[in-house]
Amino acid sequence: xxxxxxxxxxxxxxxxxxxxxxxxxxxxxxxxxxxxxxxxxxxxxxxxxxxxxxxxxxxxxxxxxxxxxxxxxxxxxxxxxxxxxxxxxxxxxxxxxxxxxxxxxxxxxxxxxxxxxxxxxxxxxxxxxxxxxxxxxxxxxxxxxxxxxxxxxxxxxxxxxxxxxxxxxxxxxxxxxxxxxxxxxxxxxxxxxxxxxxxxxxxxxxxxxxxxxxxxxxxxxxxxxxxxxxxxxxxxxxxxxxxxxxxxxxxxxxxxxxxxxxxxxxxxxxxxxxxxxxxxxxxxxxxxxxxxxxxxxxxxxxxxxxxxxxxxxxxxxxxxxxxxxxxxxxxxxxxxxxxxxxxxxxxxxxxxxxxxxxxxxxxxxxxxxxxxxxxxxxxxxxxxxxxxxxxxxxxxxxxxxxxxxxxxxxxxxxxxxxxxxxxxxxxxxxxxxxxxxxxxxxxxxxxxxxxxxxxxxxxxxxxxxxxxxxxxxxxxxxxxxxxxxxxxxxxxxxxxxxxxxxxxxxxxxxxxxxxxxxxxxxx
Amino acid sequence: xxxxxxxxxxxxxxxxxxxxxxxxxxxxxxxxxxxxxxxxxxxxxxxxxxxxxxxxxxxxxxxxxxxxxxxxxxxxxxxxxxxxxxxxxxxxxxxxxxxxxxxxxxxxxxxxxxxxxxxxxxxxxxxxxxxxxxxxxxxxxxxxxxxxxxxxxxxxxxxxxx
Numbered sequence: 001x002x003x004x005x006x007x008x009x010x011x012x013x014x015x016x017x018x019x020x021x022x023x024x025x026x027x028x029x030x031x032x033x034x035x036x037x038x039x040x041x042x043x044x045x046x047x048x049x050x051x052x053x054x055x056x057x058x059x060x061x062x063x064x065x066x067x068x069x070x071x072x073x074x075x076x077x078x079x080x081x082x083x084x085x086x087x088x089x090x091x092x093x094x095x096x097x098x099x100x101x102x103x104x105x106x107x108x109x110x111x112x113x114x115x116x117x118x119x120x121x122x123x124x125x126x127x128x129x130x131x132x133x134x135x136x137x138x139x140x141x142x143x144x145x146x147x148x149x150x151x152x153x154x155x156x157x158x159x160x161x162x163x164x165x166x167x168x169x170x171x172x173x174x175x176x177x178x179x180x181x182x183x184x185x186x187x188x189x190x191x192x193x194x195x196x197x198x199x200x201x202x203x204x205x206x207x208x209x210x211x212x213x214x215x216x217x218x219x220x221x222x223x224x225x226x227x228x229x230x231x232x233x234x235x236x237x238x239x240x241x242x243x244x245x246x247x248x249x250x251x252x253x254x255x256x257x258x259x260x261x262x263x264x265x266x267x268x269x270x271x272x273x274x275x276x277x278x279x280x281x282x283x284x285x286x287x288x289x290x291x292x293x294x295x296x297x298x299x300x301x302x303x304x305x306x307x308x309x310x311x312x313x314x315x316x317x318x319x320x321x322x323x324x325x326x327x328x329x330x331x332x333x334x335x336x337x338x339x340x341x342x343x344x345x346x347x348x349x350x351x352x353x354x355x356x357x358x359x360x361x362x363x364x365x366x367x368x369x370x371x372x373x374x375x376x377x378x379x380x381x382x383x384x385x386x387x388x389x390x391x392x393x394x395x396x397x398x399x400x401x402x403x404x405x406x407x408x409x410x411x412x413x414x415x416x417x418x419x420x421x422x423x424x425x426x427x428x429x430x431x432x433x434x435x436x437x438x439x440x441x442x443x444x445x446x447x448x449x450x451x452x453x454x455x456x457x458x459x460x461x462x463x464x465x466x467x468x469x470x471x472x473x474x475x476x477x478x479x480x481x482x483x484x485x486x487x488x489x490x491x492x493x494x495x496x497x498x499x500x501x502x503x504x505x506x507x508x509x510x511x512x513x514x515x516x517x518x519x520x521x522x523x
Numbered sequence: 524x525x526x527x528x529x530x531x532x533x534x535x536x537x538x539x540x541x542x543x544x545x546x547x548x549x550x551x552x553x554x555x556x557x558x559x560x561x562x563x564x565x566x567x568x569x570x571x572x573x574x575x576x577x578x579x580x581x582x583x584x585x586x587x588x589x590x591x592x593x594x595x596x597x598x599x600x601x602x603x604x605x606x607x608x609x610x611x612x613x614x615x616x617x618x619x620x621x622x623x624x625x626x627x628x629x630x631x632x633x634x635x636x637x638x639x640x641x642x643x644x645x646x647x648x649x650x651x652x653x654x655x656x657x658x659x660x661x662x663x664x665x666x667x668x669x670x671x672x673x674x675x676x677x678x679x680x681x682x683x684x685x
Binding site for chain 1 (some may be wrong): 545549550553557560561564567568571588594597600604607608612613615616618619622623632
């Protein structure tokens with residue numbers, strides 16, 4: 001079983017190399033990419049089943065024992081994240097292939113898409129199974145470099161402009177993270193997460209706080225937590241639909257995952273929990289207010305993405321097992337739903353030729369399928385019962401109520417209001433793009449659109465194109481996954497609770513990596 | 524842990540200059556700033572190794588005379604990553620220059636909208652000097668400039684496929 005662990009990273013990397021070699025044979029290249037990701041999805045689910053029996057899989061790479069070599073650690077949280085990411089990556093890949101086939105991409109020089117996509121996947125999986133802080137940094141860099149390529153694909157002016165912002169901000173966060181690693185090493189003499197967790201507790205409080213804040217800032221930029229979130233709505237919407245979908249679904253969640261690890265294993269002390277809660281509050285409120293002001297669907301969704309990161313930080317900031325469990329469930333739900341919504345927006349863009357709600361109309365009549373594929377995840381994101389968004393928020397609110405401080409109750413209120421406000425831009429898009437007849441689009445006057453301005457950098461209106469079966473199929477599959485999260489919410493929430501309980505107290509993780517406490521004594 | 528002043532001072536200077544350059548509008552300077560900060564961080568990693576020593580090829584004897592090899596391994600990785608990313612950044616800036624013949628980053632369109640709105644609301648108040656920076660005339664959105672950009676883009680694309 002243990003030999004499956006490195007395959008999660010190796011398969012996408014080997015696939016990327018092969019895909020690059022066969023860049024002149026698009027059919028083979030597509031097959032390689034699909035097979036690599038499907039294999040990782042299967043391995044992820046096998047790993048999840050194995051670690052759910054209570055065993056934590058630890059691979060000591062190269063046979064070097066734990067504090068000296070690089071450890072790869074798969075516990076319930078890692079396996080869950082790997083499985084769900086692999087499924088999402090696979091669905092988006094099928095969507096992208098459908099779009100490429102429909103557009104006749106065969107002659108254009110975009111054969112770099114598949115290798116870059118697989119490298120991105122490898123980076124995401126590396127980050128999820130890293131048991132070593134520097135390996136986590138390398139994972140971040142792999143996925144970031146691949147994301148730079150994907151974001152600037154084609155090199156048009158809006159993408160270069162958006163890419164520049166994204167790259168400079170990401171670089172800054174990486175350097176911050178690297179400096180934090182250097183300072184952690186200087187103060188503890190290790191970069192192994194398990195050993196760090198043993199030694200950080202002995203450091204003076206001021207040093208702990210400094211290191212803690214530095215790590216959180218590095219991860220906060222990646223997760224797009226409020227004061228560090230302004231790059232996201234600026235850079236994501238210009239990329240092609242499948243790229244935006246996978247970025248929105250996964251990249252910020254890698255940041256959230258790192259925050260969860262920081263808060264539970266490296267710095268389990270509750271000193272920054274209140275700060276995290278305040279940041280979560282601001283992220284939720286500022287994000288959703290931004291979404292309300294947007295006329296472009298992709299930009300609007302990017303702002304709701306920022307806003308809903310706040311819910312996950314809320315769960316982590318509570319510092320209880322129930323809070324972390326709810327955050328994990330919400331993260332899984334949000335990965336699926338946000339990706340689905342961006343894929344549906346990709347379908348809207350093809351059917352309507354634009355993503356601005358000023359010029360969309362009559363889509364329900366033109367394409368009822370797209371209507372359904374947008375409507376279900378929109379309700380889910382807004383937290384309408386019985387969907388998983390509602391269940392996830394309920395879990396978060398229950399965990400917050402159990403904490404019971406005035407700040408926790410403030411956050412409950414804010415979370416409910418933000419959830420309601422999320423429905424407003426989503427329903428407005430529905431009303432204008434789907435319900436409004438095509439004939440009313442010209443000279444449309446309404447109080448709900450008067451203050452909305454189009455994003456001047458958004459792509460110009462293109463001709464409407466037909467949908468390919470693969471694109472609709474992939475989006476439908478994602479909608480089915482999001483609905484099945486609702487249907488399987490009981491077992492999944494139980495799994496998230498077990499994962500959250502695992503993370504309570506650091507002994508479990510430390511023992512799994514370094515061996516029983518007696519042996520670890522003399523390290 | 525002993526820290527060498529000879530490393531600490533260059534690190535501080537590199538960080539200071541890097542942050543200054545990173546805040547500039549010109550993309551070339553941003554790249555230079557990124558390179559400086561990257562190297563400052565590498566020096567920081569080097570400092571964490573503590574006291575210098577001989578090469579850590581040991582035969583199981585006491586570790587005392589050797590320097591700590593781990594930070595050096597970390598620095599190597601960091602250098603490779605920084606190198607790759609700066610190569611990509613330079614290609615990006617070159618592409619950006621080919622497209623718009625401009626090195627500086629465009630003012631953000633929403634900043635423009637907000638500063639315009641703020642300007643309209645605060646008309647009786649004294650207009651700040653900064654407003655002139657966000658002059659709509661300089662915006663690349665005017666049709667003439669956009670058409671020129673498209674031509675350059677076409678030329679670039681033609682050059683690549685041939």
